[in-house]
Amino acid sequence: EIVLTQSPDFQSVTPKEKVTITCRASQSIGSSLHWYQQKPDQSPKLLIKYASQSFSGVPSRFSGSGSGTDFTLTINSLEAEDAATYYCHQSSSLPQTFGGGTKVEIK
Amino acid sequence: EVHLVQSGAEVKKPGATVKISCKVSGYIFSDYYMHWVQQAPGKGLEWMGLIDPADGETKYAEKFQGRVAITADTSTGTAYMELSSLRSEDTAVYYCATPGYSSTYPCDYWGQGTLVTVSS
Numbered sequence: 001e002i003v004l005t006q007s008p009d010f011q012s013v014t015p016k017e018k019v020t021i022t023c024r025a026s027q028s029i030g031s032s033l034h035w036y037q038q039k040p041d042q043s044p045k046l047l048i049k050y051a052s053q054s055f056s057g058v059p060s061r062f063s064g065s066g067s068g069t070d071f072t073l074t075i076n077s078l079e080a081e082d083a084a085t086y087y088c089h090q091s092s093s094l095p096q097t098f099g100g101g102t103k104v105e106i107k
Numbered sequence: 108e109v110h111l112v113q114s115g116a117e118v119k120k121p122g123a124t125v126k127i128s129c130k131v132s133g134y135i136f137s138d139y140y141m142h143w144v145q146q147a148p149g150k151g152l153e154w155m156g157l158i159d160p161a162d163g164e165t166k167y168a169e170k171f172q173g174r175v176a177i178t179a180d181t182s183t184g185t186a187y188m189e190l191s192s193l194r195s196e197d198t199a200v201y202y203c204a205t206p207g208y209s210s211t212y213p214c215d216y217w218g219q220g221t222l223v224t225v226s227s
Contacts, residue, residue: 034213
C-alpha cells in the first residue's frame with residue numbers, strides 16, 4: 001500500500017499569504033496525484049489532477065507541482081473562502097490512498 | 108450535469124448491517140467507475156473500494172475485505188455499499204464518488220455523503 005504523508009497537519013495563515021502543502025508518497029506514483037478541498041460538512045472537491053492540472057472552475061491561485069514521490073499544492077494569495085482541509089490522493093495503484101489532510105485556518 | 112444522490116442517515120446497532128445507495132444522473136451509469144470512501148468524525152478520507160458497473164467487478168481495501176460489498180444496479184443507475192458486522196469504529200460519513208471512465212482518474216463528482224451511526 002502506498003502511504004501518502006502530508007505536511008503540515010495544520011496551518012494558520014493571514015489573508016493574501018502564500019500557502020504551501022506537501023505530500024510525499026512512500027513509492028513513486030508518477031503524476032497520479034490529485035488534490036481535494038473539503039470544507040466543514042461538505043463533500044471533497046477536486047482542485048488539481050495529475051499533480052499539476054487545474055480542474056475546471058478552480059481559481060487560478062491554486063496550483064500543483066511535483067512527480068514521483070514529492071508533490072506540492074500552493075495557494076497564492078490566500079482568501080478567506082480557502083479555509084478548509086486539503087487532501088492528496090493517489091490513483092496509481094490499488095488500494096488507492098489519501099493523505100492525512102492539512103487544515104488551513106484563516107488568522 | 109452529473110449528480111450523485113445518496114440515501115439518508117442511518118442508525119444501527121453493533122453487529123448489524125447497513126446498505127447505502129448512490130443514485131446517479133447526468134451520465135450513462137455503466138460507463139463510469141464508482142468509488143466508496145469512509146470519513147470517520149474529525150478524521151481523514153479512507154478508500155474502501157470500487158466497482159465497474161459495466162461488469163460488476165469490484166476491488167476492496169484490505170481493511171474492509173470480508174465486511175463490505177459494493178454492487179451496482181444498471182437498471183436504476185444506482186450503486187450500493189453494504190457494510191456488515193458493524194462496530195462503533197464504523198461510525199462515519201460514507202461517500203460515493205466517480206472518477207469517470209477509468210478507475211485511475213481522479214474523483215471529480217461526489218455524493219453528498221451518508222452518516223452512519225453505530226450505537227447500542
